[in-house]
Amino acid sequence: MQDETMVVLAEYNTIMEAEISKSMLDSAGIWSTIRNEYMSAIYPIGTMPAQLVVREDDFEKARTLLQLR
Template sequence: MQDETMVVLAEYNTPTEAEIAKSMLDSAGIWSTIRNEYMASIYPLGTMPAQVVVRSEDYEKAQAMLRHR
């Protein structure tokens, strides 16, 4: 996994919103993870958003998946 380039797919104000997006991606077989999950819950809304990141080769498919939710 270290050699793969990770890109930010979306940013959310709460970790819960990011978890919902991650769950949708997981169900479609798209690997993702959440950055800043804990920091987003500590800091005020919008200060440090939770970021859903995916592999660069999955970006377009993941973007289409979240757009249709």
């Protein structure tokens, strides 16, 4: 990955929610990663949400797939 802009697609209060969405994107061939994965598991819910991040070019396709606003 060279100089690709990454954007936050969604934030989740639990790792499980983030992993489910990531799995759906993976199945559709959209690369994604989860930021704050470990920190969100340590801190209380809502303090440090897990962020699902995608390439800027994939943002609209990923948003539509996950039916996000």
